[in-house]
Every structure is written in C-alpha cells, then in structure tokens.
Amino acid sequence: MVKEFSVHSRNEYLSLASNEFYDLIVIGGGITGAGIALDAASRGLKTILLEKNDFSSGTSSKSTKLIHGGLRYLKQFEIALVREVGRERAIVHRLAPHLVTSEKMLLPLTEDGTFGKLMTSVGLMVYDILAGVESADQRVMLDEKETMEKEPLLDRDEILGGGLYAEYRTDDSRLTIEVIKTAVASGALCLNYVEVVDFSHEGDIVNGVIAKDKFGQKNIKISAKKVVSAAGPWVDELRSKDGSLQGKTLHLTKGVHLVFEREKLPIQQAVYFDVHDGRMIFAIPRGKITYVGTTDTNYSGNKNKILTEHKDAQYLIDAVNNTFEGIKLTRDDVSSSWAGVRPLIHEEGKSASELSRKDEIFESSSGLISIAGGKLTGYRKMAERITDLVFEKLNQEDGRKFVDCKTGKLHLSGGPFENEDNVGHYRGQLVKTLALNNIDPYYGWYLTATYGRQSDSILNIFEETKNDYEDADLALLIAELKFSVAQEFVTKTMDFLTRRTGRLFFDISSVKKYGEEVIKCMGSLLNWPEERLASEREELQEAVYEASEIFKQ
Ligand code: FAD
16 A cells, blocks of 8 residues: 655655556556556556656646537537547546536637537537536527627627537646546555556566666566556557557647737637637636647657647637737747647548547557547546456456446545535635735635645645745745645656646746746755756756747747
8 A cells, every 4th residue: 555645755666566466557647547547446456557757748738628528529420429528527527626627618600610500509409418418507509799798809790609518627737646646545556757668478468567767777577467558649659569569550649739828818718719721729718827729730750749839839829819809919929838649549541630539449469458549538437448348357367356437436636525616615715814825816726726625735834834935925836846745746846847736837937936946945855966956957947948939939
C-alpha cells in the first residue's frame, strides 16, 4: 500500500516496484492510463502505472478541456460514441463537480453556417436524448435578439439565431492527477519520470517491462501478469518494441489553442462557431482569460515537442476576428498557447477532421494490450473495458474471480461535493477567508476549481507562508507548491506551474513574476544543487517562450 504521493518517497517506490509482482502494469500516465489504474486498483488488482515524463504531459494537458458529447460527431453519424461520451459527462461531473463544471455552449446560426435552424434544433435535441440530459438542462433555441443578448460580441448583421446547450468544462491535467491520486488511494503505485524502454518475456509472452528511471539513469525490471499500454501518441512505438505493430495504426492530428487576456476577447459566454473552411472552433471564457481552439491538421513531427506555429496561430486569430464584432487581435495579443496531438486510428482516405474519435483496443499475440483513440470524456468507460478484459484473461489463466467496475460511484480526490450548489457554498467560504488576507476573490474560484476541498490544506499551509512572504499572492502560491510537492508528486518546477496549477496557460503573468521564487522554494524543499537549479531555470524560460512567443516572429 502506498503511504504518500510525493517525490520524497520516489527511491523507496522504485525499489518496491522492482521487488513486487504485479497483476497489472499500466504504461502511460495520461487520462487513459490514469483511468485504467484507478479502475483496476479499485477492483483489487495489484497495479503499477509508469509515466515517462510527468503525469498528463502528453495529450491529456493539451485538449480543449471540455467534458463533452462531441456535437460534431453527430454529423458523422457516430451515434454510439455520442451516446457513450454524452452520458459519461454527467457521471464525471457527479464524481468531481468542483473540477467538471457545467458550461452552457452557444451555437450561433448564420446564413453560411454548418447547421441550419431546423438541423440545429433537431441535432441538439438528438444530442440531449442520446446523452440523457435532464429536461431543465436541455437545449433552448434562441432568436436573433436572444442570441445577441447571450453574446453581444457576435456580429449582429450575420446572426440569424442560436442554440444553447449543455456541456461541461474541466482542466484535463487536474482531472488526470485527481484520477491518479484516487488510484493511489485505492492501492495503485503510480510513478512519473519512469520510461518503459522494453518488454520482458517468458517464452513469447510478455511478463513485465524494463523501465528507465529518468533521474537515476538506471533500468529496473518490473514483473506483472498483464501489461497494458495506454501510451497515447506513442502506442505504436511500444507495439513496435513488442513486435506486434500490424493492422491498424495511429494517425496523429495536431490541435492548437490560443489564450487571450479577458479584456482582449471579453466574451461573456462559451461559443462554438463556424470557420470559413467548414470547421468549427470553440471560444471559452475561463477565469482571467479566454481561450480559443482548435486546429486539426495531420502531424508527423516530434511527438515530444509539439509547438504552436505561426500558421496555427494566424488561423485561429482570423477565425476569431471574423466572428466577433470589433475584435482585431494580432499574434502579439496572444498571452499563452498549447499544442498537442490526437492519437486517432488511421482510416484510409479520411482527412484529419473526418477521422473517428472512437477508441480501439489492440491485443497482441504476446499478451500486450494497447488502447488508443477515444476522448478525455470517455476515460472511465475505456478503463472499464480494459479492466474487464484483464479480468477475463486472469480468469482464464488463474481462475481470478471477476469484480464489477466501481468507478461510477468513486468520488475523485478533491471532493466529495454533493453537487454544484455545494461547490458554490464552499467557494463562497474560501472567498471570505481569502478576503481577510487581502487576496482577490479570483483565487477563491481558482483554488476551488483546481483543488476542491484540498484548498483547506493549502490554506493551513498559507497560515505559515504568509509570515515568510510580504506579497500575499506569492505566499498563497508557495502554500500551493508545498501542498503539491507533498501530495501530488511534483518533481520539476514545470510539473507544478503547467500541470498541477494550469498557470502557464491560464495565468502566465504569475509564472513570469513568481517562477524564480518557485524554483528557489522547490530547491530548498528538495535539496537541489546549483546545476539542477540552473536546468530548472532554463526549462522555465523555454516553456514560457514556447507557450507565448515562438509563433510571434
Ligand atoms: P496521453 O495523454 O498522450 O497519455 C499517454 C502518456 O503515455 C503520455 O503522458 C506519455 O508520456 C506516456 N508514455 C508514452 N510512452 C511511454 C513509455 N514508453 N513509458 C512510459 N510512459 C509513456 N477530448 C475530450 O473529451 N474533450 C476535449 O475537449 C478534447 N479536446 C481535444 C483537443 C485536442 C487539440 C486534442 C489533441 C485532443 C482533445 N481531446 C479531447 C482528446 C483527449 O485529449 C485525448 O483523447 C486524451 O487526452 C488521450 O489521453 P491518453 O492518456 O490516451 O494519451
């Protein structure tokens, strides 16, 4: 059983990993691997998860951050997919209502738009039915005036009306880390910066992995009855190492999002709007910023470094300028961005946007099980299918008794909250406490949406840090850092500033202002030598440059 989830115990966990015998090794600490680790551990399987970088550092920190049914997949008649992910939205919301919050989406109707008025009305109704949306939350069709009231920045001359429908918004990285922490609480061992470099076999059958500790530079062998690869865009590399890369393969498509300060793109409502090339993109207000995305283009570059390029940024900026009245953004207005790739399944003759978002399971003759495709939203169901399959195999091999999936009722760490009203009440209390310390109410929203009830622990630490730092915002950030180092396996500065807090994307000015203080504090918490401090500084500068500058030249 794992005691604490902190880098302080890393060496102890690595030696545990090489000495124990597991039921299941999960490769990949994105949402898919996290979901599988949680499902398997909560059903009593002895589980270890290995992630080569930080948790969620692959696609699972680069999505549109919506827990959605995927309205546009209806157009492609992907009924089963829309039904499954549509229904999953409400479940994931129930499991973590502080982190997966309802967000009404406005679909403006224009003369040349993708959907006409009747099609939109029927389409949204079908969407509601498939997703089992409660009647109070079902779609509402709006006339021109009502649409403009919802979003006054739309171009009045273009708007014919609109559809307003239910979606959910999240932070993909936080969702992944909370699923991982819940898996750890259920008994799984989850390690970041441990890369699977090979498989071990008994005869022709996979019986474990060879993994490289990225800090210790040594390889360890980890043994298990079953190995599942949830390596996202890297699934084919691992299938190749296993000698089983046959049949269907991955098709990677790149998606970019841009972030603007709220004043630069002050929409009051999330909007899903048409682009001149027949695609649709989202503009979503969140805290201090509005983000816009996504692009969808074929990708064959370096999967470990996916960058926002000049042409990606310009495409999104043109789309925004053409849609919102009086908005004339340029690349210089972009405050941050992120770029990722979708690990989709290749289908001959289909363009990036036409490829199915369905997940696919590959079983190799060695026993390696791989899963790719799918959506953030569907992680729980994907995990259930994989864990069912693992149980089926274990049953055939050693008579293991099947245990039913439990994750539909397992609240994620950060809760439990009964519902959104409960969350609102908690947030209200936080705002009051923060006001006593002259901290902006924004942080009440931010802490609740990021950590849920774990904000209580952060505020306890803040009682100490506020005596060490004159700047209350910095004292709060350091309290978050201490919490995250102790309880969220933060190993590098950018784990914290990008994936635990989302600050690189949603509050980049705080990263620029306080990054050095964060490095110094981590250095003293983790006894970093000078060279490590220097490399952390370099990584921070590089991350800021790549998120906010690289596409501006
Ligand atoms: P990843 O998150 O990439 O995780 C795989 C992990 O495996 C990585 O962290 C990687 O480092 C690790 N790994 C690889 N090789 C090894 C190895 N050898 N050893 C150890 N670890 C290894 N879905 C939605 O539901 N809603 C959305 O709004 C949405 N928007 C999207 C927008 C964009 C632009 C993109 C690209 C995707 C979007 N998706 C969305 C889809 C969703 O983000 C992905 O389906 C999901 O994040 C994939 O998760 P994953 O865990 O399979 O892959």
